[in-house]
Amino acid sequence: MTRLLLAALSLMMSFSALAATPWGAWQQVGRATLSWGPFEVYHSQLLTPDGKYQTGKWPQALVIEYLRSIDHQELTKATEEQWQALGILAEAQKNGWPDAVQNTWPDVSNGSEIVFVATEKGGQFYSQPANSVLSTRVGRPFSPAFRDAFLAIWLSPATQYPDLRSKLTGASAPD
Numbered sequence: 090m091t092r093l094l095l096a097a098l099s100l101m102m103s104f105s106a107l108a109a110t111p112w113g114a115w116q117q118v119g120r121a122t123l124s125w126g127p128f129e130v131y132h133s134q135l136l137t138p139d140g141k142y143q144t145g146k147w148p149q150a151l152v153i154e155y156l157r158s159i160d161h162q163e164l165t166k167a168t169e170e171q172w173q174a175l176g177i178l179a180e181a182q183k184n185g186w187p188d189a190v191q192n193t194w195p196d197v198s199n200g201s202e203i204v205f206v207a208t209e210k211g212g213q214f215y216s217q218p219a220n221s222v223l224s225t226r227v228g229r230p231f232s233p234a235f236r237d238a239f240l241a242i243w244l245s246p247a248t249q250y251p252d253l254r255s256k257l258t259g260a261s262a263p264d
Contacts, residue, residue: 110215110224111206112150116140120263121256129156132264133243135257142258144244147209151243151257155197165191171242174249186235190214193228205239212236 115136123130135142136150169187172178181187193214194203200219205212212231217224231239241248248254255261 110204111148112136112152112204114138115148115150117263118142119257119259121253122264123250123253130159131155133253133257135244135259147207149207149240151205151207151240152202153204154200154202156199158196158198160196161191161194164194164197168239168242171249172238175238175241175245175247177238177241180234181238184232184234186231186238189228189231189235195227207236207240209233212239 115138118135118137118140119142120132120134122132132154134150134152136152137146138148142149165187168190169178169181172181172186195201195216195218197203198219202215202217202224204215204217204224206215210230211233212235214227214231215224216227243250243257244254246254252261256263
C-alpha cells in the first residue's frame with residue numbers, strides 16, 4: 090500500500106512539474122525527426138497554445154529530444170553552420186550569439202531535451218536531462234532578433250531541412 094501511494098504521489102508530481110513549464114499544456118503543431126544518413130539525431134516538436142502555427146505569432150516552443158550524445162561545442166558548431174547557410178552568421182557573430190549559446194547549452198545525451206520557448210519579448214532555453222521530468226531554465230533570456238534567427242534554422246522557408254519545416258509547421262504529416 091505504501092509503494093502504491095508513493096508511486097501515485099510521484100506520478101502526480103511528474104504531471105505538476107510538466108504542467109508548471111510554460112509549454113506544458115500547449116498543443117503540438119507538428120513533429121519531425123532529423124536523420125543523418127542511417128542515424129536518427131533528434132525528434133523535434135513545435136508547440137503552441139492552440140496547436141496552430143503562424144509565422145510571427147507567439148508564444149511557440151521548439152522541443153528537441155536528442156537520440157544520441159552530443160557535446161555543447163558540437164551543438165554550437167551545427168547552429169553556426171545553419172546560420173551560415175541562411176546567410177545570417179555575420180549577424181550572429183556580431184551579436185555574440187555563438188558564444189552565448191555555447192555558454193548556455195548543456196551537453197546532451199539520448200533522451201535529454203533542449204526546449205526553446207519563444208515569446209514576443211524574445212526567447213528562453215530550458216533543459217531536461219534524460220530520465221527526468223523536470224525542465225530547468227538555462228542561461229539568460231534572448232532577444233527577439235536571436236529568437237527569429239534561432240527558429241529560422243527549422244521554420245524559415247530557406248531552411249536546409251524543408252521536410253522538417255513542413256512537418257513541424259503542420260503543412261505535412263508528422264513522423
